[in-house]
Amino acid sequence: MSARLSEVDRQAFRQGLRDYSPTLMAIFSWGLVTGIAMSKSVLTLPQALGMSIAVYAGSSQLAVLPLFAAKLPIWTILLTAAMVNTRFVIFSAGLAPHFSYLPLWRRLLLGYFNGDIIYLLFQKKSFPTGFQPGKEAYFWGMAVASWTSWQVSSVIGILLASLFPDNWGLELAGTLVLLPLMVSAIVTRSTAVAVGIAGVVSLLAFDLPYRLALPLAVITAIVAGSITDSIVERADLRRIRQRAGDSR
Template sequence: MQKETGDAGPRDGNDPSAARRIEKDAFQEGWRDSASTIPAVFAWGVVSGMAMVKSGMSIMQSLGMSLLVYAGSAQFAVLPLLAVGAPLLVVFFTAMIVNLRFVIFSAAVAPHFEHLPWYRRVWYGFFNGDISMAFFPRRFPPHTFGQPAGKIGYFAAICYPGWLSWQLGATVGILLASQIPESWNIGFAGTLALIAIMIPMTNNVAALAGVIVSGTVAVLALHFPYRLGLLAAMVLGMAAALTVDKFLPVTDKEGEAA
């Protein structure tokens, strides 16, 4: 059973050494939980870097986009638009629509960090993404709101290594875009890695419903303009998972949690 680092008592909150120990333990736990995602993130970073260079961007432009945007789906969505010289507003709104899921991610995580000053919340918000949402809400469910112990350490462990892996992968892809042959199928390797990560996470009926619905919608809406199919798949998948979870008998939930 995992240690409930989010349930530290009042004395620990007033003891700096105890607080540091809790965050350190939480960091180690977060690393153990999320380390398997690093190869997939690196592979997708390589694909992203190659795509930027092959779309006509310079090395410096590609590096700048990777560092500042840090949103693979948005990068892939806007690269064709940049290549054909689409208006800046079209590029901006396309990226915004594709990234609307981050609003949901932020809303889910924000109550856990409301005790922090705004500039720290902005900092952590930059790193909040798909991987963090796969692990953080499971480790710290809503009933731990108001219990900050361990959350910063755990969040850092599942976000910072992923960011570093993405940037390293993107840099490799940018610098070696002309040297990596298409026959290597780097993109397909990244997809396989992500599937291998997703399967163990689909550990209950609600999650399975979300995967089935979102996957079906993503395929059916593949040709929607501005990658709106991605947004539709995300929203409907989450709605399906929440609906199933709401009507799932309590005994079934307890059995799955056990």
Template structure:
């Protein structure tokens, strides 16, 4: 299949596979946990497999299982899933400048195969907006291994749930495996503020029903990151004005000579 693509696309696809590889253990752990949970819920095996294939969103899958068991109305189930997946609105906004040139159907496919780790790793690459040779192939290298690994581990969990004791702590193992990736993503003050505030809000709101802690943490992170960005921009603007002599109203700007400009 790769032989049909250009050498640039083939290299980018393989690079995506390599970059995603360190997180593969976490993916398998979460897939198993989700599959086991679906098996032990009110879903039949075919229903659980269909949910894994079509929904492909572990957090929302886990969130709606208690609601299905309680036989709540469909609108409550869908609303809960939408709330849990609020973060994908942010992901879509982040990917839009990169794939806006694609037709709608293709953007929808990209949106389906996108995920938390895929988006985070993709955003760490210094891709320019618009068409860039190899950029989409790099995305698909990560998305393909993510989707295949998730479906295999999830279906294994569904079919063989009785073989995995609850005390194995697979969910904790998956979380711990993602910690290094999360730490590496903190590259500036606004990201650090967003991560810190999101963690605090998630802990405080952890007992709220319908997994409301997750969307609340996302909203709080957006607010914290935006505030820090604004404060940093204002501080930079003040430094620039002081440097150029434009800090005080009515003050005549001072022209820098060549030596000062170099400094």
């Protein structure tokens, strides 16, 4: 497969691997936590392994495990998973201009392998939209690193759950490792406002059913960021007009 790729694609693939590598510890930790949680839930071993491979979405997997244990209706479980994964609609919309030229099956494949950190790092590269040599290969470099790390750690957690004490705090460790990357993404005023609003909303709505706090935080963050962008643009326009008037 590597021999079929151009030199540009090979370099981009390796760059994707390198750019994603600082997050591997956090992804491994989250995968381990999710695997342990699935193993200690009502799922059988084949069900847990199947869920890890087919779903590949740690937040929604952790969200629905208590619902399985409570034997709630399937629509409740599906609704909760959908609410948790609402953010992927935003991610898909963000990637669409970059890969719209690809056939449907390849776009669906990209959607399966996409994730929070992959999307963040991809957007930080500021690729032009449309086809560009190496762009898809860069995405796949990150995707392969993420998927492999997640599945390996998740399977380890599923098979060896009894060896990991609950007081190790692996979930917190994974979150702490990701924080510097998240903070580094706050580079504009609108992003800072969106993050702040999302944090407040998620805390206020934490106890809502079906994990509604997450989609509410996403929606309010988008609205807050858009409003802030509009305000900043208007302020910049006023300053430009004022300078033009002063120069006269």
